[in-house]
């Protein structure tokens with residue numbers, strides 16, 4: 001019988017320190033939930049991070065939608081990440097040539113590489129984008145996710161795009177730890193498969209976003225982590241909602257273990 005590896009087993013297998021920390025955290029905190037904290041003020045971001053922190057393995061930011069950004073914010077956020085034991089993932093979706101993304105990652109207003117453990121990038125420009133990001137991130141022990149499949153209706157990442165993205169990741173497995181994807185791309189247990197577009201019931205928004213349930217993502221599509229934004233941020237009580245997603249996601253994982 002083929003035994004499915006636990007998050008803890010995979011923590012021991014993988015070589016990248018960020019992936020190791022991530023799988024260890026998932027096992028210890030019993031959560032495969034990433035919060036997409038898409039709020040627009042620093043105070044709201046810190047409030048959410050502190051309240052929901054105990055229930056998540058990753059906190060995902062869009063730092064450029066914060067209207068009152070000051071460098072103090074990422075300093076305070078880093079403290080909360082340590083306090084609650086989660087990783088910070090700046091969802092910057094780099095998509096340019098290597099030389100440009102190097103600057104976007106290390107400098108500018110946000111200095112993303114100084115505080116974000118994980119970033120993501122589109123594979124579209126070719127391997128130069130990963131090389132550029134890696135020149136900045138590798139020495140800081142940072143990790144990258146490649147966007148293989150998108151959740152939005154009519155997106156152009158179809159056909160062999162995901163396969164080509166996997167190949168690009170394999171050539172840079174010292175920096176790339178996995179994928180933003182809608183389904184599992186590889187059986188190699190080193191890769192982390194992370195899936196956005198998740199709510200407790202299937203559906204869509206008015207701008208093409210499409211939602212699957214935690215069970216569909218973790219159990220049926222065999223991905224590892226659910227990313228939830230508005231399902232939590234727009235709930236009446238974000239902590240109650242986060243707990244519900246944590247439970248739904250983790251139960252789906254336990255069910256997959258029984259398969």
Ligand code: 6AU
Nearest residue numbers: 036149150151152180196197209228229230
């Ligand atoms: O749960 P939502 O729909 O409120 O938020 C989903 C979050 C947003 C998107 O920018 C992001 O997930 N996202 C991504 C990522 C994480 O790269 C890729 C994708 O295909 N779809 C998607 O929604 O912050």
